[in-house]
Amino acid sequence: MSQEKxxxxxxxxxxxxxxxxxxxxxxxxxxxxxxxxxxxxxIEQDDTLGQESWEKAEARMLEMxxxxxxxxxxxxxxxxxxxxxxxxLNQITSASFAARQLDMPFLGVYGACSTMAESLVFGSMMVxxxxxxxxxxxxxxxxxxxxxxxxxxxxxxxQRTPTAQRTVTGAGATLLMAAPPPKHPGVNVTxxxxxxxxxxxxxxxxxxxxxxxPAASDTILHxxxxxxxxxxxxxxxxxxxxxxxxxELFLELCKRQGTVIDNHLDCGCxxxxxxxxxxxxxxxxxxxxxxxxxxxxxxxxxxxxKRILFVxxxxxxxxxxxxxxxxxxxxxxxxxxxxxN
Amino acid sequence: MSQEKxxxxxxxxxxxxxxxxxxxxxxxxxxxxxxxxxxxxxIEQDDTLGQESWEKAEARMLEMxxxxxxxxxxxxxxxxxxxxxxxxLNQITSASFAARQLDMPFLGVYGACSTMAESLVFGSMMVxxxxxxxxxxxxxxxxxxxxxxxxxxxxxxxQRTPTAQRTVTGAGATLLMAAPPPKHPGVNVTxxxxxxxxxxxxxxxxxxxxxxxPAASDTILHxxxxxxxxxxxxxxxxxxxxxxxxxELFLELCKRQGTVIDNHLDCGCxxxxxxxxxxxxxxxxxxxxxxxxxxxxxxxxxxxxKRILFVxxxxxxxxxxxxxxxxxxxxxxxxxxxxxN
Numbered sequence: 001m002s003q004e005k006x007x008x009x010x011x012x013x014x015x016x017x018x019x020x021x022x023x024x025x026x027x028x029x030x031x032x033x034x035x036x037x038x039x040x041x042x043i044e045q046d047d048t049l050g051q052e053s054w055e056k057a058e059a060r061m062l063e064m065x066x067x068x069x070x071x072x073x074x075x076x077x078x079x080x081x082x083x084x085x086x087x088x089l090n091q092i093t094s095a096s097f098a099a100r101q102l103d104m105p106f107l108g109v110y111g112a113c114s115t116m117a118e119s120l121v122f123g124s125m126m127v128x129x130x131x132x133x134x135x136x137x138x139x140x141x142x143x144x145x146x147x148x149x150x151x152x153x154x155x156x157x158x159q160r161t162p163t164a165q166r167t168v169t170g171a172g173a174t175l176l177m178a179a180p181p182p183k184h185p186g187v188n189v190t191x192x193x194x195x196x197x198x199x200x201x202x203x204x205x206x207x208x209x210x211x212x213x214p215a216a217s218d219t220i221l222h223x224x225x226x227x228x229x230x231x232x233x234x235x236x237x238x239x240x241x242x243x244x245x246x247x248e249l250f251l252e253l254c255k256r257q258g259t260v261i262d263n264h265l266d267c268g269c270x271x272x273x274x275x276x277x278x279x280x281x282x283x284x285x286x287x288x289x290x291x292x293x294x295x296x297x298x299x300x301x302x303x304x305x306k307r308i309l310f311v312x313x314x315x316x317x318x319x320x321x322x323x324x325x326x327x328x329x330x331x332x333x334x335x336x337x338x339x340x341n
Numbered sequence: 342m343s344q345e346k347x348x349x350x351x352x353x354x355x356x357x358x359x360x361x362x363x364x365x366x367x368x369x370x371x372x373x374x375x376x377x378x379x380x381x382x383x384i385e386q387d388d389t390l391g392q393e394s395w396e397k398a399e400a401r402m403l404e405m406x407x408x409x410x411x412x413x414x415x416x417x418x419x420x421x422x423x424x425x426x427x428x429x430l431n432q433i434t435s436a437s438f439a440a441r442q443l444d445m446p447f448l449g450v451y452g453a454c455s456t457m458a459e460s461l462v463f464g465s466m467m468v469x470x471x472x473x474x475x476x477x478x479x480x481x482x483x484x485x486x487x488x489x490x491x492x493x494x495x496x497x498x499x500q501r502t503p504t505a506q507r508t509v510t511g512a513g514a515t516l517l518m519a520a521p522p523p524k525h526p527g528v529n530v531t532x533x534x535x536x537x538x539x540x541x542x543x544x545x546x547x548x549x550x551x552x553x554x555p556a557a558s559d560t561i562l563h564x565x566x567x568x569x570x571x572x573x574x575x576x577x578x579x580x581x582x583x584x585x586x587x588x589e590l591f592l593e594l595c596k597r598q599g600t601v602i603d604n605h606l607d608c609g610c611x612x613x614x615x616x617x618x619x620x621x622x623x624x625x626x627x628x629x630x631x632x633x634x635x636x637x638x639x640x641x642x643x644x645x646x647k648r649i650l651f652v653x654x655x656x657x658x659x660x661x662x663x664x665x666x667x668x669x670x671x672x673x674x675x676x677x678x679x680x681x682n
Contacts, residue, residue, distance in 0.1 A: 005471040006422070010446045012472040053665050081347070082535055089659065090431040092451050096538060096657035100670045105351045105535040107459060107674075108451040108657075110433050118448060122463060129470035130346040131353040194423055194446040197437060316437035316449075318430065324394050329441045333448075 010194045010219070011226035014128040017188040020174055020337075021134070021181040022073035023293040026065045028143065028169030031290065034272045039294035040170075041068055047144060047169055055089065056097075058142035058171075062087070063098040065171040066136055069293075073175050077102060081132035084119040086110045087140050087285055088167075089149065094140055104136070112314030113212075113241050114195070115139040116172060116289040117333040124189040124335070127178045134178065140171030141284030150205065150319060163207040165243045165268060165283035172289030174297070185301040191336035193223040197316060199329040205322050208283055209246020209268070212313040215330030216242060217253035219311055223334050224259065231261045235305045238296065240288030240312035240332070241268035243281030267291035288312040300339035307338045351535045351560070352567035355469040358529040361515055361678070362475070362522040363414035364634040367406045369484065369510030372631065375613045380635035381511075382409055388485060388510055396430065399483035399512075400438040403428070406512040407443055407477055410634075414516050421445045422473035425460040428481050428626055429453060429508075430490065435481050445477070453655030454553075454582050455536070456480040457513060457630040458674040465530040465676070468517045475519065481512035482625030491546065491660060504548040506584045506609060506624035513630030515638070526642040532677035534564040538657060540670040546663050549624055550587020550609070553654040556671030557583060558594035560652055564675050565600065572602045576646045579637065580673070581629030581653035582609035584622030608632035629653040641680035648679045 006012050025040045032043030042064075049057040049064075062085065070077060083102060085095035086109040099106035111118035119137035126132040144154060146167035152158045176189065198218045202211040216239050224230065231237055242250050247266045254261050267288045268281040292310060299305045317328040348354050366381045373384030383405075390398040390405075403426065411418060424443060426436035427450040440447035452459035460478035467473040485495060487508035493499045517530065539559045543552040557580050565571065572578055583591050588607045595602050608629045609622040633651060640646045658669040 006473055055661060055665060086451065088432075090661060091429075091453065091657065091659035093657065093659045093662050096670055096672070097662065097667070100538040100540050100657075103537060106538050106672060107462065107535060108672075110427060110449040110451045112432065121448065125466060125470060125472055129466060129472070131466055131470070132347060194448060196444060197441040197447050199441050316432065316434065316441075318432035318434045320396060320431060321434050321438065324396060326438070329437055331437070331447060331449075 007226050009226035010222045011191060013191050014124050014189050016128045017190050018124045018127040018176045019180040019184055020187040020297060021177040022069050022175045023297045024065050024069035024072060025170060025172045025290040025293040026061050027290050031168055031170050031271060034276060036271055036295050039298055040290060054142055054144040058140055058145050059094040059097040062094055062138060062140040062171040063101050065173045066102055066138055069173040069175050073181060080104045080134060080136055082107060082126060082135045084109055084123045084135060085138045086115040088112060088146055111331055111333060112316055113283060113285050114312040114314030114331050114333050115285045116292060117310060117312035117335050120189060120335045121192040121194060121333055123176050127176045135176045136173055138173035139285040139289045141167050141286035143167045143169045146284060160279055161206045162279055163245050164279045165208055165281050166278040167284035168271060168282050168286040168290060170286035170290035172293030174293055186341040187297055187300045187337055187339050189335060190338050193219055193334035195219040195332040197329045197331050199327050201327045203327045208315045209243040209280055210249055211315045211328035212330040213242055213246045213249035213253060215332040216250045216311055216313045219332040219334050221257055221259060231263060234263060234307055234309045236308045237261055237264050238308055238310045239266045241283040242266045242313060243268040245280045300337055301341060303339060303341035305339055310335045310337055348567050350567035351563045352532060354532050355465050355530050357469045358531050359465045359468040359517045360521040360525055361528040361638060362518040363410050363516045364638045365406050365410035365413060366511060366513045366631040366634040367402055368631050372509055372511050372612060375617060377612055377636050380639055381631060395483055395485040399481055399486050400435040403435055403479060403481040403512045404439040404442045406514045407479055410514040410516050414522060418443060421475060421477055423448060423467060423476045425450055425464045425476060426479045427451045427456040429487055452672055452674060453657055454624060454626050455653040455655030455672050455674050456626045457633060458651060458653035458676050461530060461676045462533040462535060462674055464517050468519045476517045477514055479514035480626040480630045482508050482627035484508045484510045487625060501620055502547045503620055504586050505620045506549055506622050507619040508625035509612060509623050509627040509631060511627035511631035513634035515634055527682040528638055528641045528678055528680050530676060531679050534560055534675035536560040536673040538670045538672050540668050542668045544668045549656045550584040550621055551590055552656045552669035553671040554583055554587045554590035554594060556673040557591045557652055557654045560673040560675050562598055562600060572604060575604060575648055575650045577649045578602055578605050579649055579651045580607045582624040583607045583654060584609040586621045641678055642682060644680055644682035646680055651676045651678055
């Protein structure tokens with residue numbers, strides 16, 4: 001592998017391999033009843049977290065998750081050099097209001113449900129390049145805030161389509177450090193592939209998986225081309241929240257381009273069980289974020305996974321653009337995570 | 342000055358001094374009637390830009406501005422390594438939809454009206470660190486999209502308060518390069534200071550200047566402390582869109598902390614003349630972006646300014662957070678620009 005930081009195309013290399021010092025995830029009740037329940041740090045039984053509104057609950061959940069992540073690394077808030085967060089709400093207010101409480105230098109990012117990967121792209125670069133000694137990356141989503149913002153008020157009790165995905169109530173945070181911490185969990189970030197905005201004309205806002213699948217295949221195929229790697233060079237190729245419908249389309253799109261992926265896993269298909277009545281699976285920034293900052297980083301740290309390509313996917317529309325007849329553009333950003341245990 | 346990339350506190354140094362290869366700005370009719378008219382590349386006489394909606398016009402304006410910026414540098418779209426943009430609209434759709442048309446690797450950022458500075462913080466780092474050979478940073482805003490999203494439908498014809506600022510219809514873009522371009526305009530990025538979210542409890546969404554002033558003073562005072570510099574080390578200390586009310590508060594807040602700034606200029610006070618009936622001045626991502634990518638970079642390139650501290654300011658609220666009784670948090674990010682002509 002070249003020593004260049006820019007590998008060409010859309011891919012860059014973190015030559016100093018920023019260390020993941022700690023991670024944390026907090027989820028809602030339904031997520032805590034799913035198959036990954038044991039991998040989350042905390043399960044909230046009340047989705048309001050005792051706040052006056054779901055929006056305030058979402059911001060509070062992110063704030064608590066960042067605090068928990070720091071606590072696990074034995075680090076104080078005041079020692080954080082930069083916080084990189086975003087979320088799905090208009091003007092990413094969950095991230096901004098959490099940042100207000102956390103009182104850290106803050107840069108807001110927005111990649112819809114690709115935000116976890118996007119924040120890691122930036123955070124790893126800041127730490128790898130020596131611009132910051134550490135960075136906390138995170139994101140969150142909440143079923144109830146997303147439904148009323150993107151779709152219909154929950155009180156209407158609308159029936160959901162079979163292609164609809166359930167927005168995860170959850171937040172995830174990752175602490176990156178330039179120097180490996182004393183108790184290094186043995187996971188490092190080594191590469192990133194920045195996605196393009198891809199739009200194949202899907203207009204159904206209750207079929208996010210289909211809208212995002214082309215972006216996922218585009219980023220992954222570019223990653224493989226840029227690095228000269230094959231899918232088998234990874235233990236897993238993980239997508240964020242394509243769900244059942246989107247995952248099938250994603251694999252088909254890759255196959256049509258001559259790349260068969262048989263080690264694919266989608267966070268949106270893993271976090272809920274099929275009998276939890278979530279239709280096409282899970283979605284939301286919190287989906288990829290909690291699966292990464294729970295199960296995936298856990299398995300990398302335990303040596304059960306050696307190298308994964310984590311590709312979070314986002315749908316870049318708004319209710320306004322949909323009402324104005326626009327189709328739904330997608331984006332996907334990839335991060336390579338490697339375990340040394 | 343230390344050779345460290347991290348200068349300490351909230352400030353980082355771009356040791357390789359990324360070159361600003363070109364810049365561009367496009368504004369609406371009213372901005373084109375103001376005192377800075379001669380500094381913009383293009384003035385649109387029809388704020389719809391021939392599009393079906395103001396939202397589509399805003400996205401199109403950003404797309405055109407990026408294209409113009411590249412054209413000025415003699416660069417093709419396909420040679421752009423990364424595009425970093427954001428805007429005020431829900432889910433930053435102006436940026437995402439422009440990125441869809443431009444077909445470049447894209448990372449979305451959100452710092453409300455601080456977005457121009459934020460995109461430069463990230464872009465300069467990517468280029469300085471060798472992760473990308475070039476980066477286009479940009480943002481936009483539109484009076485008509487902002488009014489109906491943040492305040493009231495224009496059709497209501499509501500009277501505006503004396504503290505209200507007028508959102509600029511305009512877009513700005515900056516092309517950064519690792520290697521100085523053949524025709525280098527002689528402006529480089531040398532430092533950045535990342536802001537904290539500061540909230541002193543202002544709740545009036547028609548007084549953005551007051552909400553953002555504490556963040557501006559916080560970032561600038563941290564910048565001076567981190568670098569050991571004095572205000573006089575800069576030809577100008579430029580804020581983004583504090584307007585008349587916010588600028589006065591900002592200077593007062595600095596003074597109370599023992600720092601008298603007598604070389605301050607606010608883009609929100611410059612872009613419109615007082616007789617243009619804009620009340621407390623201008624605001625919007627496009628305000629700082631068009632003044633930077635017109636007048637300021639022009640003067641730096643001409644040798645009329647040698648070194649400036651450009652601090653774009655953002656109000657991180659949404660109509661939802663305001664309706665839920667939250668105050669308006671502010672953030673400000675600073676960039677040091679130096680001319681060599």
